[in-house]
Amino acid sequence: MVPSFRKFVGMVLLVTFVIIYAFTAMVIGDLTLQQSSNLVRFVYFAVAGLLWVIPAGAIIWWMERSGKNQT
Known part of the structure; x- marks a missing residue:
């Protein structure tokens, strides 16, 4: 996936x-x-106000992955 599209x-x-x-x-x-x-x-x-950070961090991590090592 193209990085700019991934970020969008x-x-x-x-x-x-x-x-x-x-x-x-x-x-x-x-x-x-x-x-x-x-x-x-x-x-x-x-707790509910802080718990959203974990899945949001996973989405941000996915957005910032480089396009080199993708399967």
Whole structure:
């Protein structure tokens, strides 16, 4: 895949993933943690707010791979 096209596809995937992940995390947190304490809600949203970094890092790693060693 051409590197510029790879970056375009990765950018579209990354933006789409972050938007879907954010809405999903908000809905899950809102619907399941309504009766929970503030500490539980804080921990959930802190973890959910940081967890998107792992798949986003994988997408960025894929975007930045060189075109030389591809199968």
